[in-house]
Amino acid sequence: MERERFLARVAAGLGRERRREAERPDWRGQPHQRLYADESAEALGDLFEEQCRFMKTEVKRTSRAELAEVLESTAAEYGGGPVVVSDDERYEAYGLGGFLQREGVSVWDDAKGRGMIELAERAKVGVSFADLALAESGTVVVFSRPGNGRTLHMLPENYIAIIPKGRLVPRFSQASRYIQENFIRKNGVPSCVKFISGPSNSADIELKSVVGVHGPVRAAFLLVEDA
């Protein structure tokens, strides 16, 4: 049906003329604006860790100095390789240049086309940086961009996210605000915003929780305390 006819029918159902503007409710003082808003960075770190455990995500608190070692050992626990990592200049800044050079580690390269997806599909480990993290729900937020493929976070058997603690915010509310300020008021939202809270799971068989249905079987979030 043509749009205007459809919308006119809706307006008629509502018993009024077509509406060309609307005033949203005032959310001042509503719970989503208050919850955890005043927590210290330390308390947020604790909340994040506790929630990650509830969601069956391994959480490792580390420092810039120890990050390379923690990433190495986590990747080794997850089968070693092949490893696919996002294309991100922060690896160098965080002393992970050596990790990228290791055998079996590939940096995401969209120019490889379909071959890149096949590589991710075979990979034991996918690694990316969190653009934001949510303490309340133990969540990593990633914004799509070239070099940070959508499937990088979903196809490899295991997933590792590196989270600079400065990127840890209380909850979804702060992520919404971040998206408002940095994307909506500027060049528009990324085509894919992912909120990832642990390994792929299901309770569809007798309500018994199992992991690894379609996406990662295991997930580790590395929280870098001094970053």
Place this chain on the structure above:
Amino acid sequence: MPMKIEGGPFKARVEEALHNDFMRGAVRRAQDGLRGRKLAATNEDRDFEDWEAWRQAGEAVRRHTIENLDYYLEQLSENVEARGGHVFFAATAEEATAYIRQVVKAKDAKRIIKSKSMVTEEISLNAALEADGCEVVETDLGEYILQLDDHEPPSHLVAPAVHKNQAQIRELYAKKIGYTATEKPEEITAHTRKVLRETFLHADIGITGCNFAVAETGTVTLLTNEGNADLATSLPKTQISVMGMERLVPTWEDLDILVSLLSRSAVGQRLATYVTALTPGREEGSVDGPEDFHLVIVDAGRSKALGTEFQDVLHCIRCGACINVCPVYRHIGGHAYGSIYQGPIGAVLSPILGDSDAFKTLPFASSLCGACTEACPVGIPLHEQLVAHRRAIVEDHGEAPWFEKLAMRGFGAAAAKPERFARAGGTVRLAKPLARAWTAEREFPAPARTTFRKWFEERKGAGR
């Protein structure tokens, strides 16, 4: 499948369900499990502040959106198109399937993967595409199991295969896909992963539903725990998302409120494991994500509720919380409702969306205990809407069906002795005497937290 599922008249289906002990045991365990998860994440969750305040915020978002539905649908469609996506407004199920078939044909697509979507069940999309020679594969684990079992209908909004046990699933897998491992859910799941991974990698089109569209950015948001919606919208070249016309919010701030409520109410998590917000126009140079994005906005009976006493049912966010507390659902399971929508929400929604004659008995499948209304995270007065349906049906047909006569006999016995309600500080719940009247079964979910007296006082106080 269409809204209505096969299985004879309501009375016969109830009879059958009451004799299926296994199914009823499974339903009880599922209700208790899902309800327990929600409680752990809400009422008893000290960290979530005041659940009532959250519910009121959720209701306010939904009410505002529906009252301004034409405005926000226009904004949504303009933003989707501004980003290069296509929008189709479908007044009927037939219009929706015809449009999707045409897209599929134009792409010469044969392999289609889906992530769980009730609205595509409503419009019988799979059957239409299969008739065109397409292979359509459901990827939600529960939906996949049902599809293998000759398209068995779902029995629960959130956990569609909850009536099956693992031995039955193992047997089904052995028969249909040559499965040889054990009945352990871990092994069944691992096998499903392998089979469906192949399907994902070679699919031409991914079809999804839509938990919430965001009008201000032209975004479709999907919530899953499995991650199947992520793969369905990353690998195929074309994405088709189908949404009921009410399934949107104005802004990302409103999205926050509803995603918080839906995740807690549906699966007892603070956030679903994967919340994925998709807007057309993948970044230039990206290798994954769809090149072509279609949003199909479906009315299919929804506008019948607008401007009526049933308008609030369009606030529903499909969490299933009302199903998990319903004493009637507990006894008869999902299939007895004869609709793809079960429980209290199904009994209110089905007569509106579907053929009202086929579903006219459903509003009588309730004890009116009010547990559904109390459980609803966006404050839909479900039991009041059930009463409104009954009134409408009785006025239409001049006679109340057998079900109500039975229930009202029980109500009469209890209501005749008001002191029963007053005893023990008014803690006798309404659910029990009413439900007891229509079956000898003595097992009930924990009664509603609101007593009849309190509920009655509040109603008086609210001047309703």
